[in-house]
Amino acid sequence: MAQLPEDFCRKVAAARREQGLTQSALAKAAGCAQSAISMFESGHPEKLSMEFVEKIAGILKIPMAEKPRTQIPELPPAFSLQKGYCPNPACLSNIPYIINDELFVWPELILLTDNIKYCVTCGEVLERRCPGCERPVTAEGACCASCGHPRVLATLPPGVSSELWVIGRRDEIRQWRSLLQPRYCQQR
Ligand SMILES: [Zn+2]
Ligand SMILES: [Zn+2]
Structure with a gap:
């Protein structure tokens, strides 16, 4: 509280x-x-x-x-190299999956520096805290390891089968990544 x-x-x-x-x-x-x-x-x-x-x-x-502001806990020094993630459910860097007919999104964790504040994929401000308990993000996962709150709040479009939606979505993500691949290789 x-x-x-x-x-x-x-x-x-x-x-x-x-x-x-x-x-x-x-x-x-x-x-x-x-x-x-x-x-x-x-x-x-x-x-x-x-x-x-x-x-x-x-x-x-x-x-x-x-109105009172929630007091945000200070980041412990060990987390000065903070990790963040893109909170945008529509971002192609976030991978959706279904468990028991419930939609989850697995965000990509990004090591934050002073220069990295925005998602390179969609431009959203990167989130560095759990939206449920506001603890700093330290580990991979769709949900917070401390409180279980989902990191990215995603909802299915109405009237769509969750399985089909996820398959379609993953296809989009795959296509997008394959488009980036040649450029990525050339740079190396
Ligand atoms: Zn994004
Ligand atoms: Zn949490």
């Missing part, structure tokens, strides 16, 4: 009172338990996920600037 300034909990309580909302009315609007709001307001932000905190800020119209 994000570390929020204690101040933010008080702001939520004050804004709710100002707007004449009860804790249970706010809880109902946000879709969480009244006890969670109560704990939150008394300085226990860990009782609510960031999703609900943002919902509540929206309901109470607490300005964006005052």
Whole structure:
């Protein structure tokens, strides 16, 4: 759970009172338990996920600037040579596959330097953290080794068989790589 300034909990309580909302009315609007709001307001932000905190800020119209930011953990020094990946599900550098009818994407890990910030394939800003737990990416894989969150969030187009889609997609990737191959060899 994000570390929020204690101040933010008080702001939520004050804004709710100002707007004449009860804790249970706010809880109902946000879709969480009244006890969670109560704990939150008394300085226990860990009782609510960031999703609900943002919902509540929206309901109470607490300005964006005052919305809390998730505290991003500092990168340990060992990861100064950070790895990154392209988070774009449509990028040809990301290989899709299906397990139990669920779509996963295996991103290519790229060693980041000061000059390498963008995906060379699609131009997307490279992601260096897990979108679920925000831990730095250290190992290969479609999902985070720490929390299991998929690194690239991909969805199938509606009404398409997952197997057929993946086969087609891999074909595109293969063709694209074979187009690059001759140039790649000439350079060597
Ligand atoms: Zn890309
Ligand atoms: Zn994670």
